[in-house]
Amino acid sequence: MNPQGAPKGSPYFPAEGNPPPPGFHAPPPPYSPGPSGQGPIGVTVVSTVVAPPLGPDSSRVVCPSCRATVSTRVDQETTTKTHLMCLIMCVFGLWPCCVIPYLMDSCKNTNHYCPSCGAFLGTYKR
Numbered sequence: 042m043n044p045q046g047a048p049k050g051s052p053y054f055p056a057e058g059n060p061p062p063p064g065f066h067a068p069p070p071p072y073s074p075g076p077s078g079q080g081p082i083g084v085t086v087v088s089t090v091v092a093p094p095l096g097p098d099s100s101r102v103v104c105p106s107c108r109a110t111v112s113t114r115v116d117q118e119t120t121t122k123t124h125l126m127c128l129i130m131c132v133f134g135l136w137p138c139c140v141i142p143y144l145m146d147s148c149k150n151t152n153h154y155c156p157s158c159g160a161f162l163g164t165y166k167r
């Protein structure tokens with residue numbers, strides 16, 4: 042109960058050098074490989090998940106979302122390239138043909154979706 046205002050020049054307590062607690066010495070692991078050599082202990086398991094290459098058509102992949110092996114549902118998507126080809130055809134006076142890129146699947150990206158859960162699985166870019 043000190044009716045003081047702002048504590049001007051509050052006493053500064055020098056930090057006492059707290060010594061760190063004594064190091065915790067972990068006990069050695071109970072498992073010790075015998076000197077007879079049972080083979081390599083640390084077998085490096087290479088479990089690199091390589092996404093299968095998605096082609097322009099439906100492919101069988103394992104859905105990372107629902108873990109089911111599914112045939113992907115493909116969805117064609119127009120890209121900048123599609124619009125660009127249309128523009129180029131218009132520039133060269135081939136404007137009647139400018140709809141062709143929109144009709145050609147080869148000018149579009151193919152999006153793959155999981156038919157089971159609808160997860161997006163990847164895009165095949167042309």
Ligand SMILES: [Zn+2]
Pocket residue numbers: 104105106107108109155156157158159160
């Ligand atoms: Zn799925």
